[in-house]
Amino acid sequence: MKVLKFGGSSVANAVNCIKVREIIEKNYSICRQIIVVSALGGVTDELERCINLASERNEEYKIALQSLQNRHIQMILDLNVSKETEHWVVKRFSEIAELLQGVFLLKEISQKVINAVLGSGEMFSSRIIEDFLRQSGMNSVYYDSRDYITTQNGTGVYLNRDQTYKKLVKVKKANFDVAVFPGFIASGSKGELSLLGRGGSDFTASILAAGLQCSEMEIWTDVSGMFTADPGLVSQAMPIAQMSFQEALELSHFGAKVIYPPTLIPVVQHQINVQIKNTFAPNDAGTLITNKPDENRSVVRGLSSINDIDLFTLSGGGMVGISGFASRFFTCLAQNKINVVLITQASSEHSISVGIHKGDKEIAIEAVQIEFEKEIRLNLVNKPSVEENLSIVAVVGEDMGFTPGISGKVFSVLGRNGVNIRAMAQGGNEMNLTFMVCTLDVKKALNVIHEEFFLSVSKKVNLYIAGLGNVGSKLLEFIQNQYDYLLEEKGLKLIVRAVTNSRKMYFAKDENLLFDWEQKLNKHGAKADLQGFVKSMDKANLRNSVFVDITASEDVSEIYQSVLNASVSIVACNKIAASSEYENYLKIKSTAKRQNVEFMFESNVGAGLPIISTINSLVHTGDKIVGIDAVVSGSLNFIMNEFNEGASFVNAVRMAMDQGFTEPDPKIDLSGMDVLRKLLILCREAGYELEQEDVYHHPMIPESCLHGQTSEDLLEDLKTNNEYFEGWRKLMKEKNIRYRYIASFKNGKASIGLKEVSPDHPFYNIHGKDNVISLNTKWYYDQPLIVKGAGAGAEVTASGIFGDIIRIYSN
Numbered sequence: 001m002k003v004l005k006f007g008g009s010s011v012a013n014a015v016n017c018i019k020v021r022e023i024i025e026k027n028y029s030i031c032r033q034i035i036v037v038s039a040l041g042g043v044t045d046e047l048e049r050c051i052n053l054a055s056e057r058n059e060e061y062k063i064a065l066q067s068l069q070n071r072h073i074q075m076i077l078d079l080n081v082s083k084e085t086e087h088w089v090v091k092r093f094s095e096i097a098e099l100l101q102g103v104f105l106l107k108e109i110s111q112k113v114i115n116a117v118l119g120s121g122e123m124f125s126s127r128i129i130e131d132f133l134r135q136s137g138m139n140s141v142y143y144d145s146r147d148y149i150t151t152q153n154g155t156g157v158y159l160n161r162d163q164t165y166k167k168l169v170k171v172k173k174a175n176f177d178v179a180v181f182p183g184f185i186a187s188g189s190k191g192e193l194s195l196l197g198r199g200g201s202d203f204t205a206s207i208l209a210a211g212l213q214c215s216e217m218e219i220w221t222d223v224s225g226m227f228t229a230d231p232g233l234v235s236q237a238m239p240i241a242q243m244s245f246q247e248a249l250e251l252s253h254f255g256a257k258v259i260y261p262p263t264l265i266p267v268v269q270h271q272i273n274v275q276i277k278n279t280f281a282p283n284d285a286g287t288l289i290t291n292k293p294d295e296n297r298s299v300v301r302g303l304s305s306i307n308d309i310d311l312f313t314l315s316g317g318g319m320v321g322i323s324g325f326a327s328r329f330f331t332c333l334a335q336n337k338i339n340v341v342l343i344t345q346a347s348s349e350h351s352i353s354v355g356i357h358k359g360d361k362e363i364a365i366e367a368v369q370i371e372f373e374k375e376i377r378l379n380l381v382n383k384p385s386v387e388e389n390l391s392i393v394a395v396v397g398e399d400m401g402f403t404p405g406i407s408g409k410v411f412s413v414l415g416r417n418g419v420n421i422r423a424m425a426q427g428g429n430e431m432n433l434t435f436m437v438c439t440l441d442v443k444k445a446l447n448v449i450h451e452e453f454f455l456s457v458s459k460k461v462n463l464y465i466a467g468l469g470n471v472g473s474k475l476l477e478f479i480q481n482q483y484d485y486l487l488e489e490k491g492l493k494l495i496v497r498a499v500t501n502s503r504k505m506y507f508a509k510d511e512n513l514l515f516d517w518e519q520k521l522n523k524h525g526a527k528a529d530l531q532g533f534v535k536s537m538d539k540a541n542l543r544n545s546v547f548v549d550i551t552a553s554e555d556v557s558e559i560y561q562s563v564l565n566a567s568v569s570i571v572a573c574n575k576i577a578a579s580s581e582y583e584n585y586l587k588i589k590s591t592a593k594r595q596n597v598e599f600m601f602e603s604n605v606g607a608g609l610p611i612i613s614t615i616n617s618l619v620h621t622g623d624k625i626v627g628i629d630a631v632v633s634g635s636l637n638f639i640m641n642e643f644n645e646g647a648s649f650v651n652a653v654r655m656a657m658d659q660g661f662t663e664p665d666p667k668i669d670l671s672g673m674d675v676l677r678k679l680l681i682l683c684r685e686a687g688y689e690l691e692q693e694d695v696y697h698h699p700m701i702p703e704s705c706l707h708g709q710t711s712e713d714l715l716e717d718l719k720t721n722n723e724y725f726e727g728w729r730k731l732m733k734e735k736n737i738r739y740r741y742i743a744s745f746k747n748g749k750a751s752i753g754l755k756e757v758s759p760d761h762p763f764y765n766i767h768g769k770d771n772v773i774s775l776n777t778k779w780y781y782d783q784p785l786i787v788k789g790a791g792a793g794a795e796v797t798a799s800g801i802f803g804d805i806i807r808i809y810s811n
């Protein structure tokens, strides 16, 4: 025998009732079935409204009651139910009308009337469904739950188990294939109608399953089981295939609304499996709640949350080491019927904080101030404080117990996403890690934890991109190409949330701009505004957010502090920040560290070459970089190679510009500033405290060529100075040398400048736009460590930036 409970949505109308019949039919020849039904969806709330209207002497209750009656009669007609049932329903409605008339006249409501009116919803639905099943040819009977289920004191939650189970023996022996019981209603100790409380129909089902020693209980609802998190908050939430009774209890206590906790007590005691199924998708697996869930599952089973919680704190030096404070505190809260949902006290005993429901704040303050009046007056204890707009998040899983690292993972992913924990608690069984966060952060908190623990779930990475030129547009093209691969192989879902260039910016409503960013920006973009960009990013408060700087703009580099303070990581190929004043460089790094986010700039030097990561790795493992020799300008190397091949200097520069190797302003390359910035960054990453002024610097071209405003001015000046450059060509030939613009660091001194290299020099042959970085270290002493390869160009730079983004999230 098994129990099937159908919730309000499953029996809301005739169409749904036909689905219910199909489910019952499937089991019909297999086992006897006990069917428990809730009131038709929304009916109990409507009955409650009728009571309230009547008590306020508002005649509208009559209209509301009539419309409820009409709804039931319509269902009776649609399902072709017998006249007898119809008469019974009409009669019961007139009884309710009489009760409400009494309330209307007396303006008084007794618990008895409330129970009688509210409990009618289940009486109607169960009578109708039973009749419907009988008319459909099933061997069905109707049982009034009041004749079998007895509560101890009429409050509903305390079952008179012995009496109930004894009465049910008769049912067990009866001849039926299907027995229908109304949920929610029972008899009190004096035989009066009592209600089983919130979620009472689940409780009815559970009592019947235990009392009738059923093999299984099924709860049929409108979702396909209990989910790993509320799907309204976590779009990637999925049904939990199996969970233990304890896990179900913990999750349902913390807001997972599929099942109501006390309902599980009888089935837990009798170890009866509970299956949660979807009436509207009966073939979905649903959730099995069982004593021995499948072992092959995630350590964290599910997440839940409750909003509208206040953090109520009693603190003061006078509490330390004095026994009895906690007892008085909790007793006075309990005496004022304040439900405490979370408790925390640090071992310093200086304060006790509890989570309470929002509406209880005033009473709690008053009660505690009265209780501790003397201590507050003597300044031994402070007046209680309340922090509002908080929520509780619970991470639940039986296997979390005695598994190290779970809370570490939870708190570190929250930290990385800027979610501050206000208070926390974990029970001794370690299966529920509970903490309080600001309500604005709940969604983010649930999502990042969900991504961290459920492997089949992809991690959303939210990108905010500044700079959509040569490199920026290439990066977006690369991300488009790799989108499916990253989703499938790395579980990373890259979402472009906003884009900006120097003219326009566009913020997505909720969509991914990756595939149509250009069209959206051009058609609907607003005027670019960096401060506004950061503000909107901060307000969006999305998890795993990265600001990608693909500009060469100082203004953009100046917003890094606010970006990091918004708990957003930065990936930059813009070199301005990392080569700005040393103090600023350190400040950016320390803000990133404090905010638990990343500041990545691998593409600052050598584009996509792994040079900064190599230096970091050497330094972290105890090596010391003592010397650097490098050609780190792709454009200058390219220009010199083209010049060597016979191009005029100005034409070589034009080619480098056309191919996108130079900076947006090519004077930055030709002045040597780009190389200076790169050397400074390498030295700083190697652990040396250097400023731009400390680098001995000689521009590659005559100063006179660097005064023009535009790139065209520069080209014009280079043309004018053609003879100067042709002089180089002559010298190179005569001396059998080449010119390379070299960055060096030796004996603590940094310098950059044009140098002659002979054919036996390692920098003599460096092709195209290649870079070479040669590091002399404590361990690479005789032979330097050399990194070599293309050091400029949109593709390699975009790949360096892309690599940084992926590295943040693949750890």
Ligand SMILES: NC(=O)C1=CN([C@@H]2O[C@H](COP(=O)(O)OP(=O)(O)OC[C@H]3O[C@@H](n4cnc5c(N)ncnc54)[C@H](O)[C@@H]3O)[C@@H](O)[C@H]2O)C=CC1
Binding pocket: 466, 467, 468, 469, 470, 471, 472, 500, 501, 502, 503, 528, 530, 550, 551, 552, 553, 555, 556, 573, 574, 575, 603, 604, 607, 634, 660, 661, 662, 663, 664, 791, 792, 793, 794, 797
């Ligand atoms: N081209 C290359 O080979 C390499 C370039 N880089 C770096 O990449 C960055 C971009 O270079 P390219 O794409 O070649 O330049 P680009 O001139 O093609 O693009 C620059 C983009 O930045 C935008 N921008 C400028 N100021 C802005 C502001 N205040 N707010 C928002 N957007 C702004 C521009 O509108 C444009 O979309 C530079 O920092 C450069 O040093 C790094 C390594 C190699």
Ligand SMILES: N[C@@H](CC=O)C(=O)O
Binding pocket: 604, 606, 607, 632, 633, 634, 635, 636, 661, 662, 663, 669, 674, 791, 792, 793
């Ligand atoms: N303009 C730079 C490219 C990026 O850093 C160069 O020429 O190397």
